[in-house]
Amino acid sequence: MSLALKTSAIVFIAAILQGSWFDAISLGYGSAGFLLVVVVSLALLRGSVLGAVAGFAAGLLFDISTYGQLGITSLLLTLAGFWTGRYGETTGRDRVHAPFLSVVVITVLYELGGLTVRFLIGEPAPFSRLVVGALPGELVLNLILTAPVYVLCRWMVGRRGDELGAPEVRVIA
């Protein structure tokens, strides 16, 4: 199966499961951001371009299936996918902690970004509900999801460069 097909399948299933299962799993006001963790994992494994495209598609599908405001989740997940991809291509490469660090940082930025966009378009955006109520619980749940989701995504789409079969090259100065 081609990479595009595998990624599409993962994104579609993740968007459906986020709406059906993971939004119901909550800690405080925060619910598990399975879709976000999937996009972060894909971006870390396959780079910024795939991350951005996967983020856009995932957000669009999620907004459509849940009657969300079209464009908000797409915008946020596109940026999340792109930035995580860039991190994975540069300093985060081969770091064991990269998925966890990315999930923590992106979860915080994603929620703050969502709050900002909602504020800008005049929708209710309660800051205290986010910071005190939602964010701590969401961070914990997302961190719990990170390892299994990352491993599953790696098993399905592999890591960028794996298909070349090239052994690791280390430059010794």
Add this chain to the structure above:
Amino acid sequence: MLVLLSLALLTVSFRESSSGPMHRFQGYGSAVTKPFQVVADRIAKPFKDGYGWIHGMLKAKSENRRMQKELENLRQQRARQKNAEVEVAHLERLLNYEHTARFPQDYRSVNTEVITPPTGAFEQTIVIAAGQNRDIRLNDTVVVDAGLVGLISQVGPTTSKVTLVSDPSFAASARDLRTGAVGIVRHPASGSNVLILDDVKIDQKVKAGDSIITSGWRRPDLSSLYPARISIGTITSVNQSDVDPNKLIQVAPSVDLSSLYAVVVLIPKNRIGGP
């Protein structure tokens, strides 16, 4: 490019009316994904039920004692209510009393599954598995046996979006069942779980434990979106200050919105015309 596309989507969908092409597209898209959501929900159901069973077992003993007491109270209340109902019906006949649409007898119900629970920290909405195919329209009231859930805020061919009473945009005219004091129930933007009963003057004798129901008022040009006499919740605290002419009243919702699996959409029996 994708960021621009997202911004364009956001702008167009935000500016257009709820019957615009983007919203229609969303409705059809939701109808396409509905079977997958239903399948995912069915797969998750045994696990949810298992969790509910274990959770229920842990609380069973104390719950049983509480329920026994509640049952006794309710039996007494029911007996009083039956007498009152007979009396009211008799007096209404004598007075030829005219009603607005009454709940539940003037509504037919569409029972439907919840396919998406509330998403995220801000959106207090759910998606249900019925839409235009079941004659559901914008602003139809959604309830469960315990009370008010919310109202229909978007309708697709086979799915609909319900804005819950816990959404910051929610507001409903309400009445204290014991005293008849009227006010507006709304959700505080601060994000807590309780509702606020606003616009109740400080001379009203409301107290904690009072039941709050929808008032369902009607004027020739304007009417409440909700039918009268649907339970909204129970007053948990009443405060007042010297500078505020209104009481500060908190209301605990009567419905547990975090575990909705099925809801009832109320369709007026006298509904006529197209959507």
